[in-house]
Amino acid sequence: MLIWPLYGAGFEKLGREGKPLRVPVPQYGPEELLVRHDAVGLCFSDIKVIRLGPDHPRLTGRNMEQEPVVLGHEVAMTVVGVGERLRKRYHVGDRFIIQADIYYRGQGMAYGYVLQGGLSQYAIIGKEILRGDEGCYLLPVKPETGYAEAALTEPWACVEAAYNIRYREGLKDGGVAWFLGCGDAKSSYHLSQGLDKSSHPRRIVATNLPDPLANFLCQRAEILGIEWVALDDSAEVTDWSPFDDIIVLGATEPTMVEEAAKHLAKGGILNVVAPRLEGKVRLDIGRLHYDHITFIGTEGIDIAAAYQPIRSKLLPGGLAWILGAAGPMGHMHVQRAIELEGGPRKIVATNLRSPRILELKRKFGEAARRRGMELICLTEERIGSEAYYERLWEESDEQGFDDIVVLAPSAEAIERAVDYLAPGGVMNIFAGLPRGTEVAMDVNAIAIQGIRFIGSSGSTIADLRRMLALTESGALSPNRSVAAVAGMEGALDGLRAVAEGRFPGKVVVFPQIASLPLTPLPELRKLLPNVYAKLGKGEVWTKEAEEELLATLLVEG
16 A cells, blocks of 8 residues: 655655655454545644654654654545454444544544554554544444545534534632732622532632622632632732632733733633723733633623623624635635525635635635625735725724634734624634734723633534534535645645645545646646536536546556
């Protein structure tokens, strides 16, 4: 079989002399499956592994010269061999996709990172995948589902996950809460719910609270068996952090909120109550994406009032701005907003400079019109920064956007965009910025106007299952994301294309085809006119085109 091992950092470390290796098909044991990789989507995460090699966080300490990585985590596969102890459950011909983020006995074993991925014609599926910490990481695929659309449910699941984010609606049960006050004895802050027998923190740390609130919290702590810690100085709080909930009362100094937020635990919530801040607060936007923290607030005096459900779906009939929409993932967000029921009435898709943004209009303009939506595509560099932001304000009806989805990994872009949120608006930070990346935010607007910030990283088995259902029901079509196809020998060029941002859509490799070079779909007209003839309207990939491609080029053995 053909395989692309990565022996270290850099494209020159992929394969040997720019070619895949030919190695024996692996032998499978009695509790293992042998699978054939049918299609694999190339992802920018693959590029991060190529660039970092053994310095990649998932590969720390791995000697890649001796134990190379085989990339490819967006995979569709078919069972071609079943170990004797698995034959009651699995059969030759069964088709699956895989939840790539695999954990086995607490250890990360991600497919295409630690475990051999899709850039190989065959692979062994063993106990790590079949009996992982979350059960089996394989999801069955219907026979009529195409290989490419099945493989691309993995990146699409990340998009779907971004709109199904859930946050707590109260103080964390069994968590640690820090109440940080302004010390105004006349203040009447109170907590209407969240401290009862059914749900309460295990520890409360109190600093500089008004006496009525301090007395109430202390009494409830005694009744419920909550550990009570009173601190006169917030500098002493380091010994008790991190906190699942940080409640800041009546803040007037931005630095007070900034310093407090640094003590949030993963999944933590910063609740700013009745702030009177002069100036913006710098908060860690990277942790919002990777650590599932968030920021809430209320202008009133009831602390619990801030713990309301946070909307993560696009507002039906609202105004949506998708920032950094020119790349493959941006196209997916736009497509989802258009194709799923209950979408916005207007979508503004923007990017900094790439002409690829204009491809959005060609691909989805007609579909948007059929849905009664308006699709606006803008490039900042093309019209100039001042005109760009003026146009955005006009397109938001001079009220701001109900949803801003951020795919541009730019703190500056996020900081500018925050001012364009409408009251009650939600900013969804999809682009991953490193932890420690700070963005200046108007915390008063969080408390008074009810704006919210959400973010997610990756997807779960539940997200993948939901996305597969949307695909197989016809509600969403991952095939519309395909921009170019390749066989195994074209995979290197395909990865370079991803690194260079050459296409506005996805590159899909069909591992069972050896010699197909990287081919954008429009170029199939000359290279494989019989396949081109099977494309859908607008040169969209289809299962029929896939079947024709395989029938034309697939060579056994």
